[in-house]
Amino acid sequence: MPGVEMTQQLYRFFPQLKNRIITVPAGTVAEVISAVNEIAPGFSDYVLNEHGALRKHVNLCINNTVVIDKIKLTDYVAENQTVYIFQSLSGG
Amino acid sequence: MSDMILLGTRKGTIIFDRTNTGWRPRQISHAGIPVCYAACDPRDGTLWASLDHGHWGPKLSRSRDRGASWVNISSLKYPKGARYVVKYLPTPDFNPESPKALPEYADASILKIWNIAFGNANQPGRLYAGTIPGGLFVSDDGGDSWELNRPLWNHHSRGGDLFAGDATTENHWNGTPASIDYGVFEPGIHSIIVDPRNQLHLYVAVSTAGVIETTDGGKSWNARNQGMLMDYLPDPESEWGHDPHFVTCCPGQPDHLWQQNHCGVFYSGDGAKRWKKVSMPDLGVNFGFPIVADAHDGRTAWVVPARADSERMAIDGGLFVARTTDGGQTWQCFQSGLPQDNAYDIVLRHGLDASGNCVCFGSTTGNVYLSEDRGETWQCVGNNFPPVYSVRFG
Numbered sequence: 267m268p269g270v271e272m273t274q275q276l277y278r279f280f281p282q283l284k285n286r287i288i289t290v291p292a293g294t295v296a297e298v299i300s301a302v303n304e305i306a307p308g309f310s311d312y313v314l315n316e317h318g319a320l321r322k323h324v325n326l327c328i329n330n331t332v333v334i335d336k337i338k339l340t341d342y343v344a345e346n347q348t349v350y351i352f353q354s355l356s357g358g
Numbered sequence: 359m360s361d362m363i364l365l366g367t368r369k370g371t372i373i374f375d376r377t378n379t380g381w382r383p384r385q386i387s388h389a390g391i392p393v394c395y396a397a398c399d400p401r402d403g404t405l406w407a408s409l410d411h412g413h414w415g416p417k418l419s420r421s422r423d424r425g426a427s428w429v430n431i432s433s434l435k436y437p438k439g440a441r442y443v444v445k446y447l448p449t450p451d452f453n454p455e456s457p458k459a460l461p462e463y464a465d466a467s468i469l470k471i472w473n474i475a476f477g478n479a480n481q482p483g484r485l486y487a488g489t490i491p492g493g494l495f496v497s498d499d500g501g502d503s504w505e506l507n508r509p510l511w512n513h514h515s516r517g518g519d520l521f522a523g524d525a526t527t528e529n530h531w532n533g534t535p536a537s538i539d540y541g542v543f544e545p546g547i548h549s550i551i552v553d554p555r556n557q558l559h560l561y562v563a564v565s566t567a568g569v570i571e572t573t574d575g576g577k578s579w580n581a582r583n584q585g586m587l588m589d590y591l592p593d594p595e596s597e598w599g600h601d602p603h604f605v606t607c608c609p610g611q612p613d614h615l616w617q618q619n620h621c622g623v624f625y626s627g628d629g630a631k632r633w634k635k636v637s638m639p640d641l642g643v644n645f646g647f648p649i650v651a652d653a654h655d656g657r658t659a660w661v662v663p664a665r666a667d668s669e670r671m672a673i674d675g676g677l678f679v680a681r682t683t684d685g686g687q688t689w690q691c692f693q694s695g696l697p698q699d700n701a702y703d704i705v706l707r708h709g710l711d712a713s714g715n716c717v718c719f720g721s722t723t724g725n726v727y728l729s730e731d732r733g734e735t736w737q738c739v740g741n742n743f744p745p746v747y748s749v750r751f752g
Contacts, residue, residue: 279414279430311432312414315467322541323413353413 268292268343270302272351280306295326296339298349313351314339325352360713362424362752363728364405365720366393369744371407373425373752374726381728381739387428388419395708398752399476399485404500405752408471408487416471418487420501434487434495434504436466440511441520442491443529447543461517461525466491469540473708475550478557486560488547490537492516494562496576507576515567515581515598530598534565548707549605553612561605561615561630568600569617569630585633588621603647604707607656614656614685618649618707623661625686636686642673643680643689648710648719657685660712660733662705662719672701679717681733695736696727708748720746 267289277284283306290301296318303310313324320326320336327333327350333341343349363374363381370386371393392410399406405421409430418431444462470490477484485497487504494507512518517525533543549563558575561582568583587594588601601620608614615633617624622637622644637644645666652658660681665673676698680689697703703721710719717733720726724743727736 275413308430308432311417312411315415316435317438317465317467319467321413321415 267345268298269348270298270351271348273353275353276309276312276351279312280309282306283309292343292345294339295328295333295335295341295343295349298343299339323354323356325354326350327352360716360751362398363711363718364396364398364407364748364750364752365726365743365746366396366407366708366748367720367724367744367746368392371396371419371425372743373405374739383740383743384425387421387425393747394470395473395748397474397476397748397750401476401479401482403752406474406485406501408474410470416468416489418471418474418501431501433502434468434471434489436468436493437506439521440466440493440506442466442544443517443520443525445529445531445533445543445545447533447538461529463520463524464542466493469537469542469544470546472536472546472548473550475552478552478554481557484557486550486552488550488562490534490540490546491542491544492531492547492564494547494550494576509577510562510570510572510579513570513579530567531564532566532599534601536565549602551605551607551612551615553607554609555612561607563602563605563617565603566601567598569602569605571630582630583633584631585626585635586619586621586624587635588619590621604649606649606651608651608653608658610652610654611656614651616649616651616659618646618661620645620667623649623686625659627656627685634686636682638689641680641689641691642678643691646705647707648705650710650712650717652712653714655683658683659686660710660717662710664704670704672703675699675701677701677703677721677727679719679729679733679736692729692734692736694734695729695738706747708750709746711749711751713751716751718749718751720749722746 270288361376365372370388373384374381394410396407407419409417419428421428441463473488475486483500487495495504497504514527515530517529518527531545534546537544551561553559570579571582605617613629615626624633625636642663646663677696678691678693703723717729722745726740
C-alpha cells in the first residue's frame with residue numbers, strides 16, 4: 267500500500283498521526299488525502315480548500331515528483347509509492 | 359468593567375488580565391500562527407480567534423474556558439457554486455489582454471476570516487463572520503456550522519446571482535489591499551454591526567464598496583453611503599466604491615454610527631441614512647484605520663490618526679489619540695504617555711477598543727497602550743509584541 271509522510275507541523279493539529287506509519291489504498295491523490303482524513307478527521311481541510319484543490323502554500327509529491335494536478339488531484343499513487351506533504355517555502 | 363483584553367497578533371493570541379498590580383499578559387496562545395481578530399462573546403464569555411494560517415487555510419478557534427484551551431473549527435466554507443466577478447489590481451505590469459473574457463469569474467474560497475460578531479442576547483448561538491472575498495457567514499449553533507448569507511453575496515451591486523448564471527448587473531465591489539497578500543484583489547467584510555435593539559437590523563462595511571444595511575435579518579440589503587465622499591474616483595459621491603476602514607456604532611445609542619474611512623472620519627446620527635464628514639485635517643484627524651464609539655454616549659468616539667495614504671505612518675513621528683464628545687464638531691488630541699519621537703506605529707482597523715473609562719490600542723510595531731481616563735493619559739502595557747492586528751476588551 268502507498269505510504270504517506272508529512273511535515274511535522276501538521277502533527278500539531280493532528281497528533282494522532284505522529285509516530286505512526288500511514289498506509290492507505292492505492293488511488294488518486296484525492297483518494298489518498300481522503301483516506302488520511304478518515305484517520306484524522308479534518309485533515310483535508312488543512313491541505314485542501316473547500317473545492318478540494320490543493321492549498322496554495324502546500325506542496326505534494328509522489329516519491330520525487332511534484333503532483334501535477336493541484337485542482338482535482340487526479341495524479342495516481344501506485345502501491346509502492348509514497349505521498350509527501352510539505353509546506354511550501356512561501357506562505358509562512 | 360472588563361478584566362480581560364484580547365490581542366490578535368502576527369504570532370498568536372495574547373490575553374491580558376487585570377490584576378492587583380495592573381494588566382498582565384499571559385503566555386501566548388496559537389503560538390506562531392497569525393491571528394487577525396480575537397474577541398470575547400459577551401453573552402457567554404466564549405473567546406474567539408480567527409487564525410490566518412499561511413499554509414493551512416483560515417480557521418476559527420474557540421475557547422469555552424477563558425483561554426485555557428482552544429478548539430479549532432474548519433466548518434466555515436463557501437458553498438459549491440459560490441462565484442464572484444474577478445477584479446484585477448491595476449499594477450504597472452498588469453496586462454489588460456490577459457483576462458480571457460469579461461466578466462471573469464472565480465470560485466470563492468475562504469482567504470481570510472476578517473471579523474467575528476455576536477448576535478443579541480435573545481439569539482443564543484448566533485454569530486457572524488466577515489470574510490475576504492466578501493462573504494458574510496452566519497452561524498446559529500455557536501460556530502459549529504456556518505452558512506453564507508446569499509442575498510448579500512448575490513447583491514445587485516456585485517453582479518447579481520452568480521449561482522444561477524452569469525452576471526446580470528455591474529459589479530461595483532472593488533478589492534481591498536488587504537487581499538493582495540492572498541494573491542488576489544477582492545473585497546472584504548471587516549465590520550459587522552448588530553443593532554442591540556433589533557436583531558434583524560445589521561450593517562456591514564466592505565472594503566472597497568461601502569456600508570450596507572439590512573432591516574429584515576439579511577433577506578435584503580441596501581447601500582447606506584449617502585453623504586460619503588471619496589477623493590480617489592471622479593465622482594466623490596458615488597453610491598459605491600467607498601473605502602470604510604472600520605465602522606462601528608454606540609451600543610447604547612445605535613443610531614449613532616462612526617466610520618474611519620480612507621478619506622476621513624465620518625459620523626451619522628440617524629442610523630446611516632446620512633453621513634457627515636467630521637475630519638479636522640489641521641489637527642491631524644483625517645486618515646487612519648480604527649475607530650471606537652463610547653458605549654453610552656453616541657456623540658463620543660476615539661481615533662488614532664495616521665498620515666495618509668501612501669506613507670501610512672504615525673504623524674511626524676509621534677502618536678496621539680483624538681477624542682470627540684460632540685459628534686465630531688470638535689476634537690481633542692491627547693499625547694500624554696505616548697511616544698512623541700521616533701514612533702512609526704500604525705494602528706490597524708481592529709486595533710482600538712474601549713470599555714467604560716478604559717481605551718486600549720495596539721500597533722504594528724508591537725506596542726500596546728492603555729488609558730484608564732477615557733483617552734486623556736496613557737501607559738504602555740507592553741512592548742516587543744508581534745505586530746498587533748486586533749484589540750478587544752473581554
